[in-house]
Amino acid sequence: DAGITQSPRYKITETGRQVTLMCHQTWSHSYMFWYRQDLGHGLRLIYYSAAADITDKGEVPDGYVVSRSKTENFPLTLESATRSQTSVYFCASSSGKETQYFGPGTRLLVL
Amino acid sequence: GESVGLHLPTLSVQEGDNSIINCAYSNSASDYFIWYKQESGKGPQFIIDIRSNMDKRQGQRVTVLLNKTVKHLSLQIAATQPGDSAVYFCAEFPRDRQKVTFGTGTKLQVIP
Numbered sequence: 001d002a003g004i005t006q007s008p009r010y011k012i013t014e015t016g017r018q019v020t021l022m023c024h025q026t027w028s029h030s031y032m033f034w035y036r037q038d039l040g041h042g043l044r045l046i047y048y049s050a051a052a053d054i055t056d057k058g059e060v061p062d063g064y065v066v067s068r069s070k071t072e073n074f075p076l077t078l079e080s081a082t083r084s085q086t087s088v089y090f091c092a093s094s095s096g097k098e099t100q101y102f103g104p105g106t107r108l109l110v111l
Numbered sequence: 112g113e114s115v116g117l118h119l120p121t122l123s124v125q126e127g128d129n130s131i132i133n134c135a136y137s138n139s140a141s142d143y144f145i146w147y148k149q150e151s152g153k154g155p156q157f158i159i160d161i162r163s164n165m166d167k168r169q170g171q172r173v174t175v176l177l178n179k180t181v182k183h184l185s186l187q188i189a190a191t192q193p194g195d196s197a198v199y200f201c202a203e204f205p206r207d208r209q210k211v212t213f214g215t216g217t218k219l220q221v222i223p
Contacts, residue, residue, distance in 0.1 A: 090154055104154045
C-alpha cells in the first residue's frame, strides 16, 4: 500500500531554473493539495485540485504551476526558481474536503 | 501552546507522564478540527479529529478537548513515550471547507 509518494525527496537547484516536484497517490482520492512549510509558518496552501483537470489557487500560488491530467498525479512546477522558494513541500490528498493525508515531503534548496 | 514566532514552543515531558498540547484557533465559524503529528523529516500524520458538536473525543492514548467558548483545542497524550516526540499542530476547517488553517505547532520532547 504505497499511499502517497513524492519525488524527489531532496533537490538542489539554481535561481532561474525550472523544477518539477512530483506527487502520486494510490487511493483514487479526488482532492490533491500542495503546501509549503517554512519555519514560523503553518502549512501554506499553494494550489489544490478537486478532480482531474480542475485546479485552483491557494494562499501562495505565485511562481508555481500545477496540472492534473490524471487523478493519481499532481505535479508542481516552479517555472523560474527563486531563493524565496527554498522550502519543504508537501503534497496531500483527501477523498473529501476534510482529512488530508500527507506525503513525506520534498526538501528544495534554491541557490 | 502554539505561536507564530520563529521558534516553536517546546514541551518537555518525562517518559510515562501525560502531555497536554494546546491550540488556539481563530475562526469561530470553524466546525471541524484535526490534530497532526509530524516527526522529524516526515510528513504530517493524522492523529485524531473532532467536530464542533462534541467537546471531547478519545482515541488510543490520545484525547482531544474542544472549548468553543474560548476557541481552544487541546491534545492530551497519556503515558507519553519516546516515540511521541514530534511536532504537533492543529488544523481548523470552516463550515464551507474552503480554507483550512494550520497552526505552527508545538514540539514535544520526551525525556527517557
